[in-house]
Each structure stands twice: as structure tokens, then as C-alpha cells.
Amino acid sequence: MLIPEKHVLSWGPRKMLSSGVCTSTVQLLGKVAVVTGANTGIGKETAKELAQRGARVYLACRDVQKGELVAREIQTVTGNQEVLVKKLDLADTKSIRAFAKGFLAEEKHLHILINNAGVMMCPYSKTADGFEMHMGVNHLGHFLLTLLLLEKLKESAPSRIVNVSSFAHHLGRIHFHNLQGEKFYSAGLAYCHSKLANILFTRELARRLKGSSVTTYSVHPGTVNSELVRHSSVMRWMWRLFSFFIKTPQQGAQTSLYCALTEGLESLSGNHFSDCHVAWVSAKARNETIARRLWDVSCDLLGIPVD
Numbered sequence: 001m002l003i004p005e006k007h008v009l010s011w012g013p014r015k016m017l018s019s020g021v022c023t024s025t026v027q028l029l030g031k032v033a034v035v036t037g038a039n040t041g042i043g044k045e046t047a048k049e050l051a052q053r054g055a056r057v058y059l060a061c062r063d064v065q066k067g068e069l070v071a072r073e074i075q076t077v078t079g080n081q082e083v084l085v086k087k088l089d090l091a092d093t094k095s096i097r098a099f100a101k102g103f104l105a106e107e108k109h110l111h112i113l114i115n116n117a118g119v120m121m122c123p124y125s126k127t128a129d130g131f132e133m134h135m136g137v138n139h140l141g142h143f144l145l146t147l148l149l150l151e152k153l154k155e156s157a158p159s160r161i162v163n164v165s166s167f168a169h170h171l172g173r174i175h176f177h178n179l180q181g182e183k184f185y186s187a188g189l190a191y192c193h194s195k196l197a198n199i200l201f202t203r204e205l206a207r208r209l210k211g212s213s214v215t216t217y218s219v220h221p222g223t224v225n226s227e228l229v230r231h232s233s234v235m236r237w238m239w240r241l242f243s244f245f246i247k248t249p250q251q252g253a254q255t256s257l258y259c260a261l262t263e264g265l266e267s268l269s270g271n272h273f274s275d276c277h278v279a280w281v282s283a284k285a286r287n288e289t290i291a292r293r294l295w296d297v298s299c300d301l302l303g304i305p306v307d
């Protein structure tokens with residue numbers, strides 16, 4: 001194990017709240033990984049560990065300058081020079097298509113895709129394509145990215161897709177008549193809806209990928225001290241006050257790493273994980289009809305032919 005357990009699990013309340021360590025010893029020399037939102041928080045720690053294990057890692061970031069600083073840091077810490085930065089703004093489908101085009105032209109393989117980037121509790125705003133920001137970035141952006149990279153993942157199989165969701169999905173609903181939040185909007189609930197969409201996408205994708213050796217998992221990383229709370233002063237205050245009780249980003253990365261690396265997980269494709277174990281999801285998240293409809297509606301919105 002490359003992350004010594006004592007550094008992942010400190011002591012006291014944080015230890016109690018941060019169970020779940022990726023104990024896989026899998027090495028990744030010759031493997032290629034993409035991590036979205038890798039310039040900070042959970043994504044940065046996930047990318048660092050993948051690089052530590054020898055993978056060529058693409059940091060897919062909307063701010064290339066921030067990404068370059070982190071890439072240098074990861075190169076220095078891990079000794080792996082194959083840490084690359086590529087511009088990806090999930091709030092703009094042109095940027096997503098440009099990212100995929102560049103990546104597919106450059107790389108023969110893609111073994112691990114970690115759909116990690118996310119926004120939470122933004123004031124009402126829209127992406128370049130007119131999608132509500134949470135649904136647009138957290139769900140539709142990653143949906144499009146994944147479909148554009150799917151052939152490469154299939155050619156590189158066995159390969160894995162990890163979608164970082166949240167236990168907040170329990171409060172989520174897919175309001176097909178108000179998917180862009182135009183009729184009513186709550187910043188907190190919009191986040192929950194998008195995280196439910198992450199789980200429905202994972203389950204429907206797993207169903208469609210059966211037999212392909214490409215597997216997919218959704219993840220709740222835990223409550224993690226990161227920049228996710230940037231839009232809420234109450235949450236920022238809570239995070240500061242309770243920082244000792246919540247996970248570090250390195251601890252928050254463990255379940256994503258577990259799903260990306262652990263051998264023998266293939267039969268659990270489509271499942272949701274928390275603290276490196278299969279976790280229960282809401283009844284809405286288990287609804288196949290909603291999952292199929294969300295898939296079709298997402299294709300429609302993105303101008304992808306529905307199959």
C-alpha cells in the first residue's frame with residue numbers, strides 16, 4: 001500500500017468518521033487515467049495516488065494554470081513525470097468536445113476515467129449551453145465526456161469509470177419538467193438532484209456496458225474538507241468549526257481509488273460505494289425507468305443520437 005495507513009487514518013473523531021481505506025496494491029505502469037477537477041480537493045489526491053502507482057495521469061481542469069501548478073507538485077512528490085494537464089470546462093460542451101478530440105488524438109488507451117469535478121450550491125446560473133449549472137456540470141458535462149471517451153475505454157478494457165456522487169442524492173429528485181430549474185430553484189436541492197443523476201447514470205451505463213469489460217461505479221467520498229463549500233458562507237463556517245471531524249481530501253479520495261483499483265470488483269458494476277463498501281441508495285436512484293428516461297433526455301439535450 002502506497003499511502004501509509006497512519007497518514008490516511010489519523011486519530012480521534014476524524015478516524016471514526018473516516019473509515020474506508022483503499023488497500024489495493026495494484027500498480028499502474030502503462031495505464032492511462034483521466035481525473036476531472038484534479039487541481040484541488042478529492043480530485044487532486046486521487047490523481048496523486050494514480051500517478052504514485054505509475055499511471056500516465058491527465059488532470060482535466062477548467063483552469064490550466066492551477067492545473068499546471070498541481071501537475072508540477074505531483075511530479076515532484078511522486079517522481080512520475082507523466083502528469084499532464086488538459087483544459088476541460090464541463091460548463092461548456094465545446095470545451096468538452098475539444099478535450100475529448102485532443103485526448104483521443106494523443107492517446108491510444110484510456111483505462112481509468114474518474115468523473116470527479118463538481119459544483120455545489122451555486123446561485124442560479126447557466127452553462128454556456130443553457131443548462132442549470134449543477135445539472136450541467138455535475139451530470140450533463142460528465143455524461144457527454146464519458147460517451148465521447150467510451151470507445152477508447154472499450155478498446156482499452158478492462159477499464160473503469162468512477163462517478164463521484166454523494167449521500168446528498170437521498171434528497172434528490174429528477175424533475176423532468178424542470179430539469180433546468182426555470183420553474184423553481186433551490187441551490188441546495190439542485191446539487192442533490194445532480195448527484196442523484198450521477199447514480200442513475202452509473203446504473204444505466206453499467207446495464208448498457210454488460211459484457212464489455214468496462215465497469216462503472218458511483219461513490220460517496222464522505223464529508224470532506226475541500227473547496228466544495230465555496231458558495232455557502234454557512235457551510236464554510238461549519239467546515240472550519242468542525243474541520244477536525246471531517247475527512248481530509250486524501251481520506252476522501254479512498255473510495256474513488258478503491259473503485260478504480262480493487263481487483264475483482266467487476267461483478268459489482270453499477271453499484272454505489274461509500275467508505276470502500278457497497279452503499280445503499282435511495283428508491284429514486286434504483287428506479288430503472290427514471291434512469292432510462294434520464295439517459296434519453298440527456299442525449300436529447302446534448303444532441304447525441306438516442307439509441
Ligand SMILES: NC(=O)C1=CN([C@@H]2O[C@H](COP(=O)(O)OP(=O)(O)OC[C@H]3O[C@@H](n4cnc5c(N)ncnc54)[C@H](OP(=O)(O)O)[C@@H]3O)[C@@H](O)[C@H]2O)C=CC1
Pocket residue numbers: 036037038039040041042043060061062063066088089090091092116117118119120137164165166167220221222223224225226227228229
Ligand atoms: N467535499 C465533500 O464533502 C463532498 C464532495 N463530494 C463530491 O466530490 C467531488 C469533488 O469535490 P471536492 O474535491 O470536495 O470539491 P472542490 O471544490 O475542492 O473540487 C471540485 C473540482 O471541480 C472543479 N470544477 C468545478 N466546476 C468545473 C467545471 N465547470 N469544469 C471543470 N471542472 C470544474 C473545480 O475546479 P476549480 O478549482 O477551477 O473551481 C475543482 O477542481 C464533487 O463531485 C463533489 O460533489 C461528494 C460528497 C461530499
Ligand SMILES: CC1=C(/C=C/C(C)=C/C=C/C(C)=C/C=O)C(C)(C)CCC1
Pocket residue numbers: 165166167168223238239242245246
Ligand atoms: C452535523 C455535523 C456535520 C455536518 C455535516 C454536513 C452538513 C455534511 C454535508 C455534506 C455535503 C454537503 C455533502 C456533499 O455532497 C459535521 C460537519 C460533519 C460535524 C459533525 C456534525
